[in-house]
Amino acid sequence: GWKTATVVLGAAFGVPGIAVDTHLTRLARRLGFSTEKNPEKIGADLERLFPKEKWVFVHHALILFGRYRCTARKPRCEGCPLYSECLSQGAW
Numbered sequence: 001g002w003k004t005a006t007v008v009l010g011a012a013f014g015v016p017g018i019a020v021d022t023h024l025t026r027l028a029r030r031l032g033f034s035t036e037k038n039p040e041k042i043g044a045d046l047e048r049l050f051p052k053e054k055w056v057f058v059h060h061a062l063i064l065f066g067r068y069r070c071t072a073r074k075p076r077c078e079g080c081p082l083y084s085e086c087l088s089q090g091a092w
């Protein structure tokens, strides 16, 4: 699909893009980076917000943040470094 194509383009041909998985979808919406539900549109929103040279970092940072801090079912909001900026703080 689109996510795989984005990863392959980046890895094989050096064409950067933000591949949106389940973590990026959740985080982009919780943090207010995007109001979209479609991963392709969320990716486009993220690519508009961040400079191209940061896309790889943004991709990995959001995946790790989503995996270890802002998890799907029980995000660890207490002590979260993004708490003051987050649109979803305390929703759990």
Ligand code: SF4
Binding pocket: 030, 031, 069, 070, 071, 075, 076, 077, 078, 080, 081, 082, 083, 086, 087, 088, 089, 090
């Ligand atoms: S405050 Fe909570 S919902 Fe917001 S980014 Fe942090 S862990 Fe996620």
